[in-house]
Amino acid sequence: MSRYILPISVxxxxxxxxxxxxxxxxxxxxxxxxxxxxxTVVITGADTGIGKETARELASRGGRIIMGCRDMEKxxxxxxxxxxxxxxxxxxxxxxxxxxxxxxxxxxxxxNQEEKSVDILINNAGVMRCPAxxxxxxxxxxxxxxxxxxFLLTNLLLKKLKDSAPSRVINLSSLAHIVGKIDFDDxxxxxxxxxxxQAYCQSKLANILFTRELAKRLEGTGVTVNxxxxxxxATDLGRHTGLHQSQFSTTVLSPFFSMLVKSPELGAQPSVFxxxxxxxxxxxGRYYDVMTEKEPAPQALDDAAARRLWEISSRLVGLQADTxxxxxxxxxxxxxAGN
Numbered sequence: 001m002s003r004y005i006l007p008i009s010v011x012x013x014x015x016x017x018x019x020x021x022x023x024x025x026x027x028x029x030x031x032x033x034x035x036x037x038x039x040t041v042v043i044t045g046a047d048t049g050i051g052k053e054t055a056r057e058l059a060s061r062g063g064r065i066i067m068g069c070r071d072m073e074k075x076x077x078x079x080x081x082x083x084x085x086x087x088x089x090x091x092x093x094x095x096x097x098x099x100x101x102x103x104x105x106x107x108x109x110x111x112n113q114e115e116k117s118v119d120i121l122i123n124n125a126g127v128m129r130c131p132a133x134x135x136x137x138x139x140x141x142x143x144x145x146x147x148x149x150x151f152l153l154t155n156l157l158l159k160k161l162k163d164s165a166p167s168r169v170i171n172l173s174s175l176a177h178i179v180g181k182i183d184f185d186d187x188x189x190x191x192x193x194x195x196x197x198q199a200y201c202q203s204k205l206a207n208i209l210f211t212r213e214l215a216k217r218l219e220g221t222g223v224t225v226n227x228x229x230x231x232x233x234a235t236d237l238g239r240h241t242g243l244h245q246s247q248f249s250t251t252v253l254s255p256f257f258s259m260l261v262k263s264p265e266l267g268a269q270p271s272v273f274x275x276x277x278x279x280x281x282x283x284x285g286r287y288y289d290v291m292t293e294k295e296p297a298p299q300a301l302d303d304a305a306a307r308r309l310w311e312i313s314s315r316l317v318g319l320q321a322d323t324x325x326x327x328x329x330x331x332x333x334x335x336x337a338g339n
Contacts, residue, residue, distance in 0.1 A: 037062030045125025053268035068096030098149030099135040108156035117164035123150040146203035165222025180205030215285030224284035
């Protein structure tokens with residue numbers, strides 16, 4: 001038996017070290033144990049990946065969870081699974097297609113009509129480096145879903161968020177914003193050659209500029225808004241990047257990627273942290289790299305660009321640029337939420 005002690009000890013040490021390194025690199029779990037019983041959370045893109053795990057974690061903390069998703073079959077399945085795992089019956093699947101202004105307005109109207117409060121809004125859904133394509137309303141798909149869709153949704157829910165204050169908005173961005181550039185002359189890639197990487201980076205930079213401008217407009221309301229890069233997470237989001245599609249990357253690079261890439265459960269922890277942590281009360285207009293506040297790229301600190309993007313976005317989605325956020329609504333047919 002003694003001859004096995006050394007190999008077992010070595011294996012245990014290596015395995016333990018690997019876990020510690022991965023937790024260190026990926027940020028680990030949200031340290032806050034805060035409960036959110038009685039609070040309503042709206043999460044976009046919650047049927048898979050980070051969004052689904054965020055919904056599960058916040059449901060386990062007692063929240064009333066509204067999952068806004070495009071694919072209702074997957075969303076209903078995810079909601080049912082979360083209800084079963086958390087024993088929280090207040091987890092609901094609702095139709096929301098962020099590539100459709102009509103769908104966004106209908107979803108927001110349902111929430112405004114049927115929900116008593118919106119305490120936490122997590123703008124989680126997104127697309128990454130997808131092929132050239134347009135949304136239902138003619139916007140570049142990545143700009144339309146990642147920025148304009150959430151811009152409209154947030155504005156339409158602002159009165160409810162203010163009435164529910166203290167409340168929080170969390171915008172998922174990306175480290176990719178560092179190489180992003182807002183092309184105000186051609187936001188929708190109608191004149192220049194389409195570059196899927198730059199289109200994605202532009203949309204992620206837009207998330208942070210939107211966060212900064214919204215935080216300024218919400219000063220004194222009790223509503224906070226912050227942006228977060230969740231880290232590199234193993235989800236379907238990267239299916240268009242080509243990663244692991246070659247024999248070399250699959251066989252040689254996979255061991256290294258496995259040390260650096262998070263599971264969706266760990267990837268959800270930054271969103272959970274910003275949503276529930278006591279120390280985040282009153283903190284607004286900031287950018288977080290996982291759970292650590294960081295200064296974003298210089299172009300993300302351009303307040304003039306943030307104001308200009310707000311004004312252009314308002315026109316594109318049909319909101320008046322000079323209308324106070326709390327007055328923005330959209331005409332839709334109300335439907336009951338949570339069914």
